[in-house]
Amino acid sequence: MLRKLTSYLFILPLMAFLAVFTYVPILQSVNLSFRGWDFMSPMKSWAGLENDQLLLSTRDFWNAVKVTTIFAVISVPLRLALAIASYLVRETIVSRVMRGALFLPSVTSTVSIAVVFSRVFSTDYGMIHAGLAWLGIERVQWMQNPQLALYVLGRRRAAVPRLPAGDPAAGDAHHLLPAVGLCHRRLSRFSPSSTS
Amino acid sequence: MTKGGPAGATDMIANMLYSVGFTLFDIGQGSALAVILFVFLIALAGIAVATMAAYAFARDRFPGGNLAFAAVVATLMIPSHITRIPNYLTLAKAGLLDSYAGLILPAISSGFAAVFLRQSIRDIPRAG
Structure with a gap:
């Protein structure tokens, strides 16, 4: 019985930290996603699915979805192939060094x-x-x-750090700063002129 | 109290940091010390917390243990960006913004370290 209790005490610190800094924040994130809030005002008004509707109607969001998809389709199979290859080869000193080298980026x-x-x-x-x-x-x-x-x-x-911006020569400023585009829409929605 | 004296006998990193930075006005070196202190603390505290949990996960069988381990593994698949804003709010509420604690505490809980340590501990043969 005491032995069992010890196990729980051993995992308690990790679980407590994870709860405070991972599990609860996820729920908070979900909650915040349904609200209209600008980080400053004490009021967090209920917005329902408005945020999501706004996102779905922007070109920037669909561009991000497209880019993410391309990235995943190319990158994931390549990594998977490497992982399977490192599993299949015979265990030698070279293969051990290679496995270490493959894992190194994860901890860099x-x-x-x-x-x-x-x-x-x-x-x-x-x-x-x-x-x-x-x-x-x-x-x-x-x-x-x-x-x-x-x-x-x-x-x-x-x-x-130097993110690839869209071609400046094309003059597509909206494309350069997706966040600005979103903020702009958001602000114009709440400004007095649009509410009247 | 003794400003790190006599002869550096009580000069801990946090103390040295201030004397280098604000007495000698070598802000660069002071900052370097701050980073070293920060990394030390994260590494030590993180490893302590993760090893304890990893040992229990690797060697003990207890009700809910597998579920708890699954919950830890699940955190590996969660992008850290999801927890950024709520974490900021939590730290702001606790008054820990702009402090070492505010940087170190969220970094201690590493499901990554716990999972990998569990695997290594499992590889160690039991004595007797």
């Missing part, structure tokens, strides 16, 4: 990965550019080209 800080890869894919000073220049290939704007950027970032999770 995203910030350091982002910094390294923004250097690797830098247009002017990048390693890849250096290699291609040696072969006589023109420089490629890896992270500035809207068609290319997603596939470059897909090598790691999209964590590069």
Whole structure:
């Protein structure tokens, strides 16, 4: 009996931390998603499904869905293939080192990965550019080209600080800052002119 | 109290941080110390909490144990962004914003560490 109690006491700290910082916040998130709130006012008015309706009606949301889908379809099978391959090979020293190398990204800080890869894919000073220049290939704007950027970032999770914005030459400012577009709609909905 | 003296005998990191940063005005080095302190605390506290739970999950069979472990594994699949805003609100309510505690406490609970430690502990053969 005492032994059983010990087990519960052992897992108690972890479960308590997870409850406070993961489980409860998830429920809070769900609750907040049904409310109209600007982070400042004490009132959190009930909005029901309005937030979701607003999202579904924006172009930016569907663009994000599209990009996420492409990313998942390409990235997940590649990782799965690597995982299966590392399971199937014979157990040697090389395969052990490889397995460690495959796991390393999971425990590496995203910030350091982002910094390294923004250097690797830098247009002017990048390693890849250096290699291609040696072969006589023109420089490629890896992270500035809207068609290319997603596939470059897909090598790691999209964590590069200099985010690939849409082509500025196209003048599509709405596309550059999806959040601004959303905020704008939201504000105009609550401004006096629209309520009258 | 003794400003880290006599001869550095009581100079802990938190104390040294202030003396380097605000007496010598080497803010860069002071900040570096702050980061080191922060990482130490997260690592030590996180490992302590995770190892305890991992041991119980690996070796003990108790009612609800599998369910609790499933709940821990489930946290691995939850994007951290979901809990960002509520966590901020929780910390704000507890008055922990802009403090070490506010940064360290949410980082301690690592389901990731617990799950992987459980697997390693299972690999260790039992004595007798």
